[in-house]
Amino acid sequence: MTPILSAANVSKHYGAIRAVDDVSFTVAPGEIFGVIGPNGSGKTTLFNCVLGQIRPDGGRVAFQDRDITGAGPLALSRLGIGRTFQSLQVFGGLTVRDNVIAAAQEHRGTLWSRLFAAPEIGLGAKADETLALFELAPHAGKLAGGLSYGQQKLLDMAMAFMADPALVMLDEPAAGVNPRLIEMIRQLLQRLNRERGTTFVVIEHNMDFVMALCQRIMVLAEGRVLAVGTPAEIRSNPAVLEAYLGA
Amino acid sequence: MRTALRIAALVAILAALIVAPQYLRNYGIYLLSLWSLFAIAAMGLNLTLGYAGQMSLAQAAFLGIGAYAVALLVKAGVPFWVGVPLATLVAFAVGLLLGFPALRVQHHYLAFATLGFNVLVYLAIRNEDWLTGGSMGIGQVMGFAGMPRPSIFGYSLRRGIDFYYLCLAMLCLSTLLVWLLLRSPWGRAFAALRDNPVRAESLAIDIRAYTLLAFAIGAGLAGFAGAFYAPLVQLFDPSPFGLLESLSLLLMVVVGGSGRFWGPHIGAALVLLLPHWLQALLPAWLGPPDQWYLFVFGIAVLVLLTWCPGGLLAIPDRLRARAQ
Ligand SMILES: Nc1ncnc2c1ncn2[C@@H]1O[C@H](COP(=O)(O)OP(=O)(O)O)[C@@H](O)[C@H]1O
Ligand SMILES: [Mg+2]
Numbered sequence: 001m002t003p004i005l006s007a008a009n010v011s012k013h014y015g016a017i018r019a020v021d022d023v024s025f026t027v028a029p030g031e032i033f034g035v036i037g038p039n040g041s042g043k044t045t046l047f048n049c050v051l052g053q054i055r056p057d058g059g060r061v062a063f064q065d066r067d068i069t070g071a072g073p074l075a076l077s078r079l080g081i082g083r084t085f086q087s088l089q090v091f092g093g094l095t096v097r098d099n100v101i102a103a104a105q106e107h108r109g110t111l112w113s114r115l116f117a118a119p120e121i122g123l124g125a126k127a128d129e130t131l132a133l134f135e136l137a138p139h140a141g142k143l144a145g146g147l148s149y150g151q152q153k154l155l156d157m158a159m160a161f162m163a164d165p166a167l168v169m170l171d172e173p174a175a176g177v178n179p180r181l182i183e184m185i186r187q188l189l190q191r192l193n194r195e196r197g198t199t200f201v202v203i204e205h206n207m208d209f210v211m212a213l214c215q216r217i218m219v220l221a222e223g224r225v226l227a228v229g230t231p232a233e234i235r236s237n238p239a240v241l242e243a244y245l246g247a
Numbered sequence: 248m249r250t251a252l253r254i255a256a257l258v259a260i261l262a263a264l265i266v267a268p269q270y271l272r273n274y275g276i277y278l279l280s281l282w283s284l285f286a287i288a289a290m291g292l293n294l295t296l297g298y299a300g301q302m303s304l305a306q307a308a309f310l311g312i313g314a315y316a317v318a319l320l321v322k323a324g325v326p327f328w329v330g331v332p333l334a335t336l337v338a339f340a341v342g343l344l345l346g347f348p349a350l351r352v353q354h355h356y357l358a359f360a361t362l363g364f365n366v367l368v369y370l371a372i373r374n375e376d377w378l379t380g381g382s383m384g385i386g387q388v389m390g391f392a393g394m395p396r397p398s399i400f401g402y403s404l405r406r407g408i409d410f411y412y413l414c415l416a417m418l419c420l421s422t423l424l425v426w427l428l429l430r431s432p433w434g435r436a437f438a439a440l441r442d443n444p445v446r447a448e449s450l451a452i453d454i455r456a457y458t459l460l461a462f463a464i465g466a467g468l469a470g471f472a473g474a475f476y477a478p479l480v481q482l483f484d485p486s487p488f489g490l491l492e493s494l495s496l497l498l499m500v501v502v503g504g505s506g507r508f509w510g511p512h513i514g515a516a517l518v519l520l521l522p523h524w525l526q527a528l529l530p531a532w533l534g535p536p537d538q539w540y541l542f543v544f545g546i547a548v549l550v551l552l553t554w555c556p557g558g559l560l561a562i563p564d565r566l567r568a569r570a571q
Contacts, residue, residue: 089446
């Protein structure tokens, strides 16, 4: 089967810092793929190279059968790749409901046709369904900027799913969130993966979360791939233990 | 209930605006006409700045582009009612061009880029006197009576009161169109662009296109207002389209409440009318008017924006937040 996402020899250097150094990996359709590694190991930079936020110095990236190396974030989001950023990114001045509608409206019609479309552009029901799924329905009419951190985190994630993406890439979805919410996020992601077949690539620091969620995990250290394997394999890999616990 | 109340208030204000000329002299009617047109231009800036988050210090230049375009078209024999959409289109197109710097720079850099553009337009109008009459004014090329007032369905709008009703109707039309625009998906995309362009782009929102559109539509509204400004004042030179007037339009948006729908209407009223009211009220206590009223006005604006940076329309929110 063709991988849904593949990266080959991707590198990004900042002066002497090899933020991402010759990284290759593939993700199969329907997989939940974890990316872990100590702080500064290049996880976010790798995401940004894959998602067109920054241009890699070398290497190639493909989505399904398409070469997407150097494609910008706009083109990739149009292709059906959803993402979240490591920091919260919602539209603070819009209501929660408008945030999720904004997240999908550009996939409908053309720029011109959207000017004359109904305000909700046929996404009202989908928005309510998504907000219910992320337990945000009671806040639908509030300004997103006024929500608590955890709620904004959920909203940020809900937005990534509104356009029915085939692939969603999440940068630290459980960071700064309370344990009950972490558990809810894990179950939600697994459910979306099961019911919609959504493929996930997830960066995360919380080991319990990653081990419980992911089918395969890639470990980065100083920009290089240290290991790839199932949670059990990663847990018992001596090189990984050394990188995390220090030699 | 709240919507009903709002509609009732709107109808009452509109009714007041319709009967107001009965109680005003010519100058008062002229001021109300001016208010209608500046409210349209300020609505354009509110769209660009308040809703789409793009700094612009060139709104008066587009007012000027609209005014000169319609005057020169009429002089060339084009009917006024054809000249208005053409002048609007010219301002829209130039606004689109001004959007390109915004794709590269933001905030105070963008403020300076647009400021430079306003100076450029001002100098172009002033120096090309073979076309515009330069600093001698449009009368130089159009004849001493300047830009004629139009007629509509054979009914002449030469009288100030009739022309006021035209300006008011154009304000109502613009307000309706902007309201429709803002509640369309475009309005949502503009707000997304303002709040977080990086996130917007990751959600397939074409921030380049919306940035350009925000400038072009905002400029188009100013051009549209300018096309009626020309026959309102009839004789004009480049001075109302300079940097100071752009700052004044910015003040209208900010004082009313940037990113609030009725902000430009209220801001334009305050900035245009308050100085005149003060001028009429103050001399009784304070001596020569023209020395005092701008001073008092300046202090009032300073106090308002220090106490409530969100503008007049943010005051209820502020009071509610305090009560809690
Ligand atoms: N824009 C940048 N300029 C310079 N160095 C950077 C930049 N972005 C990231 N880095 C460096 O690259 C390395 C990897 O960073 P990052 O990808 O954010 O790591 P992680 O997400 O795994 O914590 C770090 O050493 C970081 O300091
Ligand atoms: Mg990171």
